Amino acid sequence: MKIHEYQAKELFRNAGVAVPRGIPCFSVKEAVEAAGTLAAQGVKAFVVKAQIHAGGRGKGGGVKIAKTREDVEPLAKQIFGMTLVTHQTGPEGKLVKRLFIEEATPPKREMYLSLILDRDRGCVSVLASSEGGMEIEELAHTNPEKILTLPVDPSTGWQAYHSRKLTSFLGLSLDPKSPGNLAGQLHTFMDKLYAMFVAKDCSILEINPLAIIGEGESSKIIALDGKINFDDNALKRHPDVASMLDPDEEDAAELEAAKWDLNFISLYGNIGCMVNGAGLAMATMDIIKHYGGDPANFLDVGGGATAEKVREAFKIITKDKKVKAIFVNIFGGIMKCDTIAEGVIAATKEVGLKVPLVVRLEGTNVAKGREMLEKSGLAIISASSMSDGAQKAVKAMKEGL
Amino acid sequence: MSVLLNKDSRIIVQGITGKTGLFHAMGCRDYGSKVVGGVTPGRGGQTVEGFPVWDSVTDAVKKENANVSMIFVPPFGAADSILESIDAGVELIVCITEGIPVLDMLKVKEFLNKTNHRRKTAGQNMIRLIGPNCPGIITPGQAKVGIMPGYIHKVGSVGIVSRSGTLTYEAVHQTSELGMGQSTCIGIGGDPVKGMEFIDCLELFNNDAGTESIVMIGEIGGTAEEDAAAWVKKNCKKPVVGFIAGRTAPPGRRMGHAGAIISGGSGTADSKMAAMTAAGIRVAPSPAEMGSTLKALLAERGGRA
Numbered sequence: 001m002k003i004h005e006y007q008a009k010e011l012f013r014n015a016g017v018a019v020p021r022g023i024p025c026f027s028v029k030e031a032v033e034a035a036g037t038l039a040a041q042g043v044k045a046f047v048v049k050a051q052i053h054a055g056g057r058g059k060g061g062g063v064k065i066a067k068t069r070e071d072v073e074p075l076a077k078q079i080f081g082m083t084l085v086t087h088q089t090g091p092e093g094k095l096v097k098r099l100f101i102e103e104a105t106p107p108k109r110e111m112y113l114s115l116i117l118d119r120d121r122g123c124v125s126v127l128a129s130s131e132g133g134m135e136i137e138e139l140a141h142t143n144p145e146k147i148l149t150l151p152v153d154p155s156t157g158w159q160a161y162h163s164r165k166l167t168s169f170l171g172l173s174l175d176p177k178s179p180g181n182l183a184g185q186l187h188t189f190m191d192k193l194y195a196m197f198v199a200k201d202c203s204i205l206e207i208n209p210l211a212i213i214g215e216g217e218s219s220k221i222i223a224l225d226g227k228i229n230f231d232d233n234a235l236k237r238h239p240d241v242a243s244m245l246d247p248d249e250e251d252a253a254e255l256e257a258a259k260w261d262l263n264f265i266s267l268y269g270n271i272g273c274m275v276n277g278a279g280l281a282m283a284t285m286d287i288i289k290h291y292g293g294d295p296a297n298f299l300d301v302g303g304g305a306t307a308e309k310v311r312e313a314f315k316i317i318t319k320d321k322k323v324k325a326i327f328v329n330i331f332g333g334i335m336k337c338d339t340i341a342e343g344v345i346a347a348t349k350e351v352g353l354k355v356p357l358v359v360r361l362e363g364t365n366v367a368k369g370r371e372m373l374e375k376s377g378l379a380i381i382s383a384s385s386m387s388d389g390a391q392k393a394v395k396a397m398k399e400g401l
Numbered sequence: 402m403s404v405l406l407n408k409d410s411r412i413i414v415q416g417i418t419g420k421t422g423l424f425h426a427m428g429c430r431d432y433g434s435k436v437v438g439g440v441t442p443g444r445g446g447q448t449v450e451g452f453p454v455w456d457s458v459t460d461a462v463k464k465e466n467a468n469v470s471m472i473f474v475p476p477f478g479a480a481d482s483i484l485e486s487i488d489a490g491v492e493l494i495v496c497i498t499e500g501i502p503v504l505d506m507l508k509v510k511e512f513l514n515k516t517n518h519r520r521k522t523a524g525q526n527m528i529r530l531i532g533p534n535c536p537g538i539i540t541p542g543q544a545k546v547g548i549m550p551g552y553i554h555k556v557g558s559v560g561i562v563s564r565s566g567t568l569t570y571e572a573v574h575q576t577s578e579l580g581m582g583q584s585t586c587i588g589i590g591g592d593p594v595k596g597m598e599f600i601d602c603l604e605l606f607n608n609d610a611g612t613e614s615i616v617m618i619g620e621i622g623g624t625a626e627e628d629a630a631a632w633v634k635k636n637c638k639k640p641v642v643g644f645i646a647g648r649t650a651p652p653g654r655r656m657g658h659a660g661a662i663i664s665g666g667s668g669t670a671d672s673k674m675a676a677m678t679a680a681g682i683r684v685a686p687s688p689a690e691m692g693s694t695l696k697a698l699l700a701e702r703g704g705r706a
Contacts, residue, residue, distance in 0.1 A: 117503050119593035119623055122510045154507045201502050234502035237477060267651065278591055279565020279620055282646040283688035286670075289649045290687050298650070303548065303566070304421070331570045333536070333550045363570065364550050386571065387689035 001230045003244045004051045006100040008205075008226030011241075015196035017189055018222045022102035024051065031076035034101040039069045045104035048075040050096040053249045055227070056086030062096065065104055072101065097248055107224060110209035111170055112136060115194065117203045117231070118151060124197060126150040126162070126190070130170050132209035158194035163187035180219030182212065189221055200241055201234030253297075253316050260312045262301060269294025271393050272317035272326040272355075274310075276301050276335045284329045287386060293394035296323045303334040310343025311350070318351055325397035327389055328359045337361040337369025345376045356381060356396035360389035403540035403585045404560070404605040404612070405493055405529060406469065410544050413467040413491075414439040415458065415474055415482045418449055422473035425497070425548050426452060429471070432551040434544040437465040458489040471537065471546045472496040479533060480505035487516050487528055494596070495546045496532035506533070506594040513596065530596025536566035536588035547588065549573075557582020559695065560606035562599060563618035564591050564625075568646055568688060572616050575692025584612040591620065599629035607637050614640045614699060616691055617682070619673055621647030626673040634680035640702055642695040643677040644685045645670045 006024040013019050021041065023034035035046055046069070050062030057063050062084045066072040076099055085093035110132025118125035128148045131139060140147055148169040150162055167174055167183045174183050197205055206227040214220050235242045247255060257264030263278060267285075271293045275281035278300045285295040297320070301313050317326055330340050340361065348357075360383040361369045373380050381396060383389030412429065416422035417439025427450055430436045438453040438461055445456030455461040458470060470491045474482040479498040486494045487509075509530070517527050531538055537547015541554035553570060555577040563569040569588050576583060587602050589595060599617060606612040615637070619626035626645065633641055648670040674684050685694040 117507075117593070119503075122507055122594060124507075154504075154511050198504060201504055203503065231503050233476060233500045234504070237502075265651075275567075277565060277567025279563070279568035279618070279646045280571060280688075282620065282650055283565075283568055283571070283644075285650070286646060286648045287687050287689060295649065331567045331574070333567065333570055334548050362574065363553070385689060387687060390689075 002053050003228055005226050007244045008228045012223055016192045020103045020105045022100055025099045028076045028080050031099050031101050032073050035069045035072040043103040046072050047102045047104050049100040050079050050084050051098035051100050052094045054086050054088035056088055060084045060086040105213045107211035107213055109212040112208050113210040114206040115197045121151045123154050124152050158191050163190050179216045185221045201231045202228050203231045204229040257316055260309050262313050265298040267295050267297050269296045270322050270324040271397050272296045272323040274299050274313055274328045276330050287390040291390050291394045307339050307342040310340055311347040314347035315351055325356045325393050327393035330361050332363030336365040338365045341369040341372040348378055358383055358389050358393040404609050406538050406540045406544050408543040410469045411467045412436045412469040413461045415472045418444050429545050432545045437467055458485045462489050469493040476500040480509050483509050487513055492526050492528055494530045495537050499534040501533050503594055532590040534592045535590030538587045540585045541583050555582030558613040559583045560612035561586040561616045562602040563588050564620045568618050572691045579692045579696050599625050600632045617643045619645045621650055621670050622668045627676040630676040630680035640698050641682045643682040644691050645673045
């Protein structure tokens with residue numbers, strides 16, 4: 001699960017990680033009030049930031065500086081409700097429904113920092129670069145020597161020597177008497193950030209830019225942006241994080257599927273798929289493509305699905321207007337073929353069947369499942385194998401009912 | 402011959418008093434596996450469906466001489482159950498549970514590595530973990546420890562290793578239909594941090610006299626398939642057929658399995674298939690052709706199918 005910048009910064013602040021002062025707003029009126037509140041705290045200049053999950057907001061015109069409190073309102077009006085197009089939103093863009101009004105903290109220096117669950121090393125790794133504001137993937141490609149990777153042993157956690165390595169790599173002084181003691185600040189920052197990453201079961205956390213602001217003794221290390229992805233498997237033990245989900249950022253069909261504990265992802269094609277098992281579901285998409293079709297979705301109904309769950313899954317697929325044919329591909333292990341048949345029949349009775357339906361059943365209780373479908377009187381095209389089914393689905397999609 | 406599991410394996414089930422745990426304990430027993438009991442803390446001394454229940458894995462190992470554990474404990478308790486089995490010295494641990502937080506698995510992996518390091522120094526056997534989020538392991542005709550439908554398997558000489566459950570069934574079904582059976586099938590699971598990797602399984606198959614050919618089924622995400630391909634090129638004497646699921650998956654999305662995410666241009670199906678081909682692994686053009694690709698490869702090599 002992903003969250004907004006303002007939510008990430010709230011988690012940072014609660015963990016004791018330095019961030020600028022800021023207030024999230026859900027209307028232009030709230031933005032004006034927020035500017036007033038911050039001004040009362042002594043803030044002179046502001047940043048008005050669009051809150052959408054995609055990156056590249058600045059370049060797309062979703063981040064503006066307000067030099068005075070009065071400038072906040074026109075900028076908020078401009079950004080709130082705009083359709084923001086960035087390299088990550090796709091050409092259709094994303095409607096801005098939330099703003100973040102923050103104190104402007106002009107950076108003296110910008111750096112890059114991220115923490116990732118490093119599957120290859122089996123630990124949390126910290127990535128850093130003295131080049132801030134850049135796409136890290138691009139930098140990894142062009143100048144890999146400019147990126148520091150620090151794997152952190154899970155049994156030791158973040159240690160002071162990690163901080164010293166990081167401090168030196170970023171070209172900062174290790175002398176505690178240097179102006180502002182940035183080395184000491186960075187250690188506190190990292191120690192708390194790492195603890196938060198582990199405590200909240202994050203999977204990726206990115207701060208780009210990590211900045212140094214202020215001069216001399218008043219120099220500060222601060223997170224100017226924040227992006228966090230969480231491990232979905234752990235969400236149930238973090239209700240505070242789970243409640244940060246923004247339904248506007250999620251696909252409606254995917255949210256509906258999540259309610260039924262279905263693994264569902266919307267895609268761009270027109271052949272709806274219902275499969276059991278993630279690997280088989282991916283392979284089903286592949287084989288549809290192999291025969292010249294395009295899958296409309298990824299859907300894994302899971303191992304122990306009930307007829308009710310199958311019915312809901314089927315309804316989600318048929319709701320999609322793009323879908324011109326449906327391919328049900330089941331290899332029953334735990335999942336029984338008669339359960340699938342029962343769910344499919346119940347769903348078609350409820351919502352009707354407006355597009356061709358190809359069904360391939362194999363595995364546990366296959367004879368019973370096939371018999372139920374035959375007796376249902378539904379116009380089902382039955383397939384003898386996965387490839388037969390995919391070919392029939394592609395053909396049916398072209399010819400229609 | 403087989404790897405890891407045979408008719409003499411003595412199996413316990415952690416979480417045996419749960420609905421799913423009990424259902425599959427019975428399923429494995431029906432297949433012929435020696436399921437000698439189960440563990441549910443606080444239920445020690447009871448019996449369910451003829452299975453004696455113990456309070457701890459250590460008790461079960463002591464009383465029943467168990468050497469395999471199958472885990473059906475819910476996600477937030479499953480890592481602890483694996484740790485308990487490692488601590489009790491169970492040599493084969495099969496964790497079926499789906500949805501264990503990744504950070505929990507990091508601790509498990511760390512403890513497993515340390516324990517195995519110590520055991521190696523002491524001259525003891527390695528502890529093997531299969532999974533989590535996997536269908537388990539089966540040696541056809543001898544024993545199954547997992548949730549796969551036993552009847553699609555046939556005794557034979559194809560070793561199968563896979564990250565996906567149902568796609569493994571597909572490969573089993575295809576090889577069985579073509580008259581080839583399986584020596585052992587291992588579902589290593591779809592999680593990013595897990596126990597046995599492809600290479601561990603390939604090494605066992607390569608050294609197993611009963612395995613004459615290998616099918617390896619990967620997915621997008623991570624670099625385990627690339628690493629395995631490099632290993633095959635250097636070490637494997639037996640014919641290998643490969644398949645990668647997820648050619649058409651959009652980048653950055655989690656395709657059901659937590660491990661199946663392509664990011665930053667690495668872990669794509671194309672890069673994995675290229676690595677396999679370069680290593681002399683025959684890549685099946687579609688998931689429906691894993692069996693036929695193997696059959697053709699064996700015919701070319703003049704081997705027995």
